[in-house]
Amino acid sequence: MTVIVPEPVLSQTSNNNNTNNKDSNKEIINEEDEKQDLKLDGGFVVPDSNAFGHSFRDYEKESERKASVEQFYRTNHINQTYEFAIKKKEHYGKLDKAVMSIWESCELLNEFVDESDPDLDEPQIEHLLQTAEAIRRDYPNEDWLHLTALIHDLGKVLLHPSFGGEPQWCVVGDTYPLGCAFNESIVHHRYFKENPDNQNPDYNTKLGIYTENCGLDKVTMSWGHDEYMYLVAKGNNTTLPPAGLFIIRFHSFYAMHRSGSYKYLMDDEDKEMLKWLQVFNKYDLYSKSKVKINQEEVKPYYLSLIEKYFPAKLRW
Numbered sequence: 277m278t279v280i281v282p283e284p285v286l287s288q289t290s291n292n293n294n295t296n297n298k299d300s301n302k303e304i305i306n307e308e309d310e311k312q313d314l315k316l317d318g319g320f321v322v323p324d325s326n327a328f329g330h331s332f333r334d335y336e337k338e339s340e341r342k343a344s345v346e347q348f349y350r351t352n353h354i355n356q357t358y359e360f361a362i363k364k365k366e367h368y369g370k371l372d373k374a375v376m377s378i379w380e381s382c383e384l385l386n387e388f389v390d391e392s393d394p395d396l397d398e399p400q401i402e403h404l405l406q407t408a409e410a411i412r413r414d415y416p417n418e419d420w421l422h423l424t425a426l427i428h429d430l431g432k433v434l435l436h437p438s439f440g441g442e443p444q445w446c447v448v449g450d451t452y453p454l455g456c457a458f459n460e461s462i463v464h465h466r467y468f469k470e471n472p473d474n475q476n477p478d479y480n481t482k483l484g485i486y487t488e489n490c491g492l493d494k495v496t497m498s499w500g501h502d503e504y505m506y507l508v509a510k511g512n513n514t515t516l517p518p519a520g521l522f523i524i525r526f527h528s529f530y531a532m533h534r535s536g537s538y539k540y541l542m543d544d545e546d547k548e549m550l551k552w553l554q555v556f557n558k559y560d561l562y563s564k565s566k567v568k569i570n571q572e573e574v575k576p577y578y579l580s581l582i583e584k585y586f587p588a589k590l591r592w
């Protein structure tokens with residue numbers, strides 16, 4: 277079956293006069309890229325500040341979450357090695373941990389707050405619904421995008437005891453390639469100094485074990501909820517289009533989709549898919565708020581999408 281994914285809507289008149297939307301988080305965002313992003317946002321108005329009154333993704337700003345988020349990234353950066361990620365992928369790729377519907381696993385996320393996130397301290401299910409509902413408003417005809425948004429963070433069920441009760445440092449947070457040098461645009465980059473791969477001459481060069489433009493599909497990313505949910509979706513034969521799978525798999529790879537690093541690992545198809553990921557990212561990031569979605573009201577719509585794109589029960 278061929279699934280045709282339309283081009284992202286290029287809104288001619290961006291209704292966004294907000295010049296204050298650059299995250300002051302040391303991410304190098306090129307002006308041109310930023311302008312292009314805004315045209316791609318389908319009309320979404322980027323808020324000035326997060327629920328704590330700060331700019332989004334500001335990892336240096338003093339706040340009630342700063343110290344714990346930094347501690348999170350320290351542990352993450354020291355422990356995510358190439359070998360570690362390969363082992364986790366093999367282990368979880370078996371999909372023998374649980375059999376469960378998509379909605380059941382959404383509900384499991386009710387109890388978790390993401391320790392890596394400076395912008396949100398609400399249970400994860402709120403974030404899933406906020407993202408999906410925001411993107412649905414601006415892209416009413418792309419139902420695959422609504423479902424992608426609903427499930428993009430579902431891999432965080434790895435935190436749950438019935439999935440192995442993994443610690444936060446290998447489930448949440450931004451992701452990055454392993455087996456090659458850590459790029460400086462990665463949040464709290466300095467903590468990689470203590471990562472053993474940083475000393476390994478096979479892994480600490482620009483390309484490391486990869487070849488120029490080999491394609492992200494060939495790259496082993498740090499282990500977390502993105503890769504896990506990708507494996508679950510693929511392994512259960514979802515009919516979501518490739519762009520949906522790409523969003524799920526790389527939405528935490530901010531060094532690539534926001535800072536423009538690691539282009540040398542991408543192939544032409546990745547560059548095509550990136551357009552949709554950048555559309556999605558606006559909603560993923562800027563819909564984070566204290567506003568609650570009425571779950572019971574929207575549930576029937578999402579159940580119908582789940583039924584369209586997934587089997588009733590999935591192997592996890």
Ligand SMILES: O[C@H]1[C@H](O)[C@@H](O)[C@H](O)[C@@H](O)[C@H]1O
Nearest residue numbers: 390392393448449450527528
């Ligand atoms: O803290 C957040 C959160 O864990 C998200 O789910 C992830 O996708 C982001 O990359 C990360 O910055």
Ligand SMILES: [Fe+2]
Nearest residue numbers: 428429527528
């Ligand atoms: Fe995520």
Ligand SMILES: [Fe+2]
Nearest residue numbers: 403428429560
């Ligand atoms: Fe998210």
